[in-house]
Amino acid sequence: MLPTTSYRTAAFVEAARQIGVELTVASEQPSTLEAANPAGLLTLDFQSPERAADDVHVFARKQPIQGVVGVDDDTAIVAAFIAERLKLKGNPTHAAEAARDKHRQRQMLADARVPIPRFELHMLSEDSAEIAKTIRYPCVVKPLRLSASRGVIRADNPQAFIRAHGRLKTILAQPKAAACGEPAWHYLIEEFIPGYEVALEGLVVNRRLHVLALFDKPDPLDGPFFEETIYLTPSTVPAGLQAAITQCAERAVRALGITEGPVHAELRYNENGPWLIELAARPIGGRCSAVLRFGEGESGKGVTLEQIILRHALGMALPSLQRERLAAGVMMIPIPGAGTLQEVRGLAEAKGVPLIEDVQITAHRGERLVPFPEGSRYPGFIFARGETPSAVEVALRAAHRKLTFELIP
């Protein structure tokens, strides 16, 4: 299931071709060519997983479906409902829903004593000035449903909290955010956990978590907003701590009841050990998966994350889940400011930096760029591969310095 907003369309379509399986692409809006290829293109209501599962059940009478994959937060739930209905490999629906709902996820993790920040659920309609008097600082306000740290704001004192609350309320009142209904009326207030942040990419096979990659995030994520930048793998975190981080993620997977498929987790660690910040039952977002290559593959080029996910969903033999020897990294290009994009200069120079494999500008000319926390759409991605994570990091930063974004306010 590929939402029309997915960055991962090309990667999954290509993965299906590579492993030689027939693909039916379901999206939430109709393809213009759906009538011409009714077996290969399908429209589903991703906001109504049960209805989507009913529709696929009918569809599958004519076009048998042997595996189902959701690629983002919403479609991970739809995939679980379809898997249950068609008796395919997938997560239980309650597990997928728990992973999607930040409050429910935290309740279940807390019940299982997985280390997570203290949290409170509030309604946006509550008086922020009254709440500000009762909470501990620093804290983080967090919407229940938005992705990519959109709307996530740190507050160090009551005044900052009241401002953060006001900004979040405005963000959640926007039509697309408000469309999710009740979750857009609530938000979380979380304890801010200081520490070093890492991201864990994994595949759950029959309830067992296999770590595919652990990414360092060398840029501090201390707020007030939480815009991601660089991911580097392999992690330079000491081996013992990596084991503790993995155990923490394993406990979270068990606590939520996730049994199959990709997971992406964000964790922090400090003197008290690892903390689970978020866990999603989906693969890494954006175009970041392009940095991951596994084994050597039939062609000697390694296989992609998307090939592994499709193979797993179809019950095909899995290749080696060992990541390649080289270090790799991706930079989500920071949003350069608010304005309408006119031009990106320095692309050739950025691509010419040693170790840089690619620079992809995904924002288009004339697009309005909106900084965090209101925005969340990165203008592009930079990819690098090299002998060491530090060399890759240097290359990513050097390439980024070559880029100039011309904006009209």
Added chain:
Amino acid sequence: MATEIRITAEPIDNQRCKFVLNVPVLAGGVRRFTAPDEAKGSPLAEAIFAIPGLAVSELIVSGNIITVVKQSSAPWQAVGKPVGVAIRTALASDVPPVAVSPKPSGAVNDDALYEQVAKVFDEQVNPMVARHGGRVELIDVQDAVVMLRMGGGCQGCGMADVTLRQGIEGMLSQLVPAVRGIVDITDHTSGANPYFQAAKK
């Protein structure tokens, strides 16, 4: 004074890379080469196929874009420079860098296929994609491989690959089964008005 040649390498993946020039290499049409033998008479293609260790398996030249497909696992960052040198050398020569397309020979009649594919595009594909402000332009057919370019809402669209692989490819396999493949030569990064836009999730 000769125009300074600027070349921008745009890797599609580790096997394929577009080299976009500020000057045209082949005005009108497309040339596709799949072996060194086919490159004879086209100095640009000969030079790129001859780069040691690159193992070029396909080369497509259209307008100011040269798409190179290699089998070598070396990253484009390492092997892009020799390609740039080959391009500059070929363009500096008095000989046309790419010879005009030879007449089709053998069993595949590309002209006939072109007509059939053009009919499918005109009568079926384009009326459908026009609903999203898109269009698909047939550039050429060579050795039964269709070269196309997407425009309007399709250029840079987040679902362009779905339109191509699940839509157009499927239609052609049914309606013009002699077609052996499709190559999209669109510069999707230049799309100014894509119908669907991606957002990180």
